[in-house]
Amino acid sequence: DLASEELHILFFPLLAPGHMIPMVDMAKLFAARGVRATVLTTPANAAAVQSTINRADDSLRHRITVALLHFPSSAAVDCENMSCLPTQVARQNFLGCLASLRQPFDQVLGEIRPDCIVADMFYPWTLGLAKELGIPLLFFHGMSLLALSVNHSVHRPKTPLESLPDDPETVVVLGLPRRIELKRSQVPDLSKISSFLGDFFRQLGEAEMGCSGVLVNSFYELEPDFADHYKKATGRKTWPVGPVSLCNKDLDEKSSRGDTACIDSANCLSWLDGKPPSSVLYVCFGSLFQFSPAQLREMALGFEDSNTPFIWVVRNKSSEWLPEGYEERVLGGGKGMIIRGWAPQILILNHPAVGGFLTHCGWNSCLEAVTSGLPMVTWPLFGDQFFNERLIVDVLKVGIGVGTTEYVVEEEEVRVVKGDVIGWVVSRVMGGGEEAEGMRKRARELGVMATKAVELGGSSYVAMGELIKELNEAKAAREKS
Numbered sequence: 001d002l003a004s005e006e007l008h009i010l011f012f013p014l015l016a017p018g019h020m021i022p023m024v025d026m027a028k029l030f031a032a033r034g035v036r037a038t039v040l041t042t043p044a045n046a047a048a049v050q051s052t053i054n055r056a057d058d059s060l061r062h063r064i065t066v067a068l069l070h071f072p073s074s075a076a077v078d079c080e081n082m083s084c085l086p087t088q089v090a091r092q093n094f095l096g097c098l099a100s101l102r103q104p105f106d107q108v109l110g111e112i113r114p115d116c117i118v119a120d121m122f123y124p125w126t127l128g129l130a131k132e133l134g135i136p137l138l139f140f141h142g143m144s145l146l147a148l149s150v151n152h153s154v155h156r157p158k159t160p161l162e163s164l165p166d167d168p169e170t171v172v173v174l175g176l177p178r179r180i181e182l183k184r185s186q187v188p189d190l191s192k193i194s195s196f197l198g199d200f201f202r203q204l205g206e207a208e209m210g211c212s213g214v215l216v217n218s219f220y221e222l223e224p225d226f227a228d229h230y231k232k233a234t235g236r237k238t239w240p241v242g243p244v245s246l247c248n249k250d251l252d253e254k255s256s257r258g259d260t261a262c263i264d265s266a267n268c269l270s271w272l273d274g275k276p277p278s279s280v281l282y283v284c285f286g287s288l289f290q291f292s293p294a295q296l297r298e299m300a301l302g303f304e305d306s307n308t309p310f311i312w313v314v315r316n317k318s319s320e321w322l323p324e325g326y327e328e329r330v331l332g333g334g335k336g337m338i339i340r341g342w343a344p345q346i347l348i349l350n351h352p353a354v355g356g357f358l359t360h361c362g363w364n365s366c367l368e369a370v371t372s373g374l375p376m377v378t379w380p381l382f383g384d385q386f387f388n389e390r391l392i393v394d395v396l397k398v399g400i401g402v403g404t405t406e407y408v409v410e411e412e413e414v415r416v417v418k419g420d421v422i423g424w425v426v427s428r429v430m431g432g433g434e435e436a437e438g439m440r441k442r443a444r445e446l447g448v449m450a451t452k453a454v455e456l457g458g459s460s461y462v463a464m465g466e467l468i469k470e471l472n473e474a475k476a477a478r479e480k481s
């Protein structure tokens with residue numbers, strides 16, 4: 001029986017789009033290499049998972065199954081659809097809810113009996129269950145190798161930070177292969193962390209030490225020094241297998257042009273068809289974040305100021321923040337388009353009319369921009385987004401920041417970035433000068449490298465092949481004993 005011989009991997013993504021999308025894409029990449037994949041999720045997330053799977057072609061689809069996991073109590077239902085950022089209290093609740101999946105997960109595991117588990121880092125308790133079954137477990141953090149390295153440095157009893165002599169608010173993270181400067185406010189302060197979160201990180205740290213390796217959505221050539229450093233500093237096997245979004249190449253266009261579920265998103269592609277090459281700025285802050293009306297208004301003014309055509313994804317339902325006359329002057333005049341709802345981000349980034357991406361620096365978005373060969377305006381909001389900004393701006397030199405420094409989720413009142421600053425940075429990235437040309441050229445080169453990485457013989461392709469070989473050997477050894 002051939003079917004029982006093929007390698008079977010169970011993928012267990014976190015219930016949030018920014019974690020689910022790349023893990024399901026990863027499952028597709030494994031399926032394309034002959035692996036049988038099961039994606040485990042809760043009923044409320046099954047449709048989203050299935051639609052991400054459906055973007056794959058038929059030959060892959062039959063290798064991927066969705067399996068369901070049920071929360072043991074209905075109190076957890078709030079955690080099922082992460083559609084906005086949880087507050088501190090809700091975060092605690094969220095982690096508690098996730099932990100309640102342990103028992104149901106254990107049961108499903110017994111039924112599915114995979115050869116390996118790929119679990120999101122938010123489920124550190126999966127390691128113990130994998131060990132009981134005697135199968136390997138790999139973690140997926142959804143972060144860049146630079147961010148993983150910074151986190152590894154910072155999550156120590158004595159944080160290795162050195163202030164600049166003339167600017168105590170700016171710190172250098174010590175022990176990294178490159179000089180990374182951050183603002184103090186951008187580095188998590190472990191002394192202020194709640195005991196609940198502290199416990200979670202301790203549990204995660206222990207699980208990471210016992211896991212069989214870490215899967216990373218990045219490619220070696222993008223951050224080679226951090227790839228080497230992370231491997232060496234942690235002693236963990238590290239498998240950069242990205243950019244995983246490339247598994248959807250060629251297929252997206254077909255499906256989304258005809259997608260009428262979001263009228264705006266179908267319209268935006270024909271809107272782009274009428275614009276000159278590389279002229280349009282795409283603006284999106286990921287799947288979770290909503291800005292204050294005051295900030296949205298400044299953004300609107302900034303885009304108008306920069307005289308750059310834009311597609312802007314806005315989560316807020318109301319439009320009261322739109323400056324007076326904006327509708328007629330800008331939106332009606334074809335200079336800008338607002339998408340309310342879910343945008344076909346990868347399709348937009350790959351459209352020839354798009355020339356730049358204003359992003360919150362969520363790692364998926366950064367990598368998708370790199371893959372499409374686009375320079376960025378960076379506007380990080382919290383967490384690893386600040387670290388990703390340093391990679392984009394300082395290391396790769398394919399972006400310019402608007403200058404945000406504080407965690408928006410923690411602060412009561414967040415400083416509003418003014419329209420003239422936004423307009424100025426957008427003009428610098430989208431303009432015709434030497435600086436912009438240099439960024440565009442470097443970004444295009446990175447895009448070519450990204451595609452090469454996942455092609456036959458590329459670094460990510462080879463890494464995935466080595467991992468599959470290891471997993472097959474482990475399976476053979478297990479079946480023998």
Ligand code: UDP
Pocket residue numbers: 017018019021284285286287288313341342343344345346361362363364365366368
């Ligand atoms: N995304 C999308 N349409 C949207 C918003 C987001 O397709 O309107 C996708 C985007 O392409 C990326 C993911 O959702 O794959 C967002 O992940 P990211 O890490 O950038 O940010 P997060 O949402 O986790 O903050």
